[in-house]
Amino acid sequence: MISPIEFRRAMGAFATGVTIITVDLDGEVHGMTANAFASVSLDPLLLLVCVDHTARTHAHLHAKKRFGINILAEHQRVISEYYAQPLGAHEQAEEDAGARFDRTAHGTPILRGALTYLECRLKSTQDAGDHTIFIAEVEDVVVREGEPLLFFRGKYCQIGEEVTA
Numbered sequence: 562m563i564s565p566i567e568f569r570r571a572m573g574a575f576a577t578g579v580t581i582i583t584v585d586l587d588g589e590v591h592g593m594t595a596n597a598f599a600s601v602s603l604d605p606l607l608l609l610v611c612v613d614h615t616a617r618t619h620a621h622l623h624a625k626k627r628f629g630i631n632i633l634a635e636h637q638r639v640i641s642e643y644y645a646q647p648l649g650a651h652e653q654a655e656e657d658a659g660a661r662f663d664r665t666a667h668g669t670p671i672l673r674g675a676l677t678y679l680e681c682r683l684k685s686t687q688d689a690g691d692h693t694i695f696i697a698e699v700e701d702v703v704v705r706e707g708e709p710l711l712f713f714r715g716k717y718c719q720i721g722e723e724v725t726a
């Protein structure tokens with residue numbers, strides 16, 4: 562029998578980027594750090610993100626059906642840590658983590674300085690164990706230059722040299 566810890570260790574070898582899911586809650590920004598995120602389809606443009614049933618964001622995505630995915634730049638580790646905390650109202654995001662937001666035409670919060678922003682409209686959900694897979698249509702993207710924040714074996718990392726050999 563494989564334990565959840567062993568499974569986590571195994572999956573930790575799969576290096577990922579780090580995203581913040583953003584949702585507008587009546588003018589307030591709710592964010593959640595997520596790396597269970599993937600591209601799904603090019604026609605139509607679809608992506609997925611997996612969210613724990615117990616996360617506050619789980620209820621927010623079901624209710625609002627619109628969210629943003631912000632792919633973090635290498636200097637945004639503190640923002641990732643801030644939005645991975647299960648408690649708190651996120652009122653101190655700017656003071657504590659330097660997170661500042663603009664709004665898209667749809668009113669979705671878009672994180673300043675992130676590498677990429679994707680505007681998402683929820684299409685479908687699939688319960689999968691203790692998580693739900695949220696599949697969304699991508700309505701807009703903003704892509705900026707820069708280097709990503711990476712997550713590997715439970716630690717934040719920077720990108721290394723390009724492998725050519």
Ligand SMILES: Cc1cc2nc3c(=O)[nH]c(=O)nc-3n(C[C@H](O)[C@H](O)[C@H](O)COP(=O)(O)O)c2cc1C
Nearest residue numbers: 593594595596597611612613616617618645646647
């Ligand atoms: C690097 C990293 C990646 C994470 N990825 C996910 C994820 O993909 N899905 C998830 O449900 N939680 C993920 N989490 C945990 C959530 O960020 C954490 O449970 C958060 O407190 C939930 O916030 P909420 O209750 O405000 O929604 C991740 C945490 C870290 C540090």
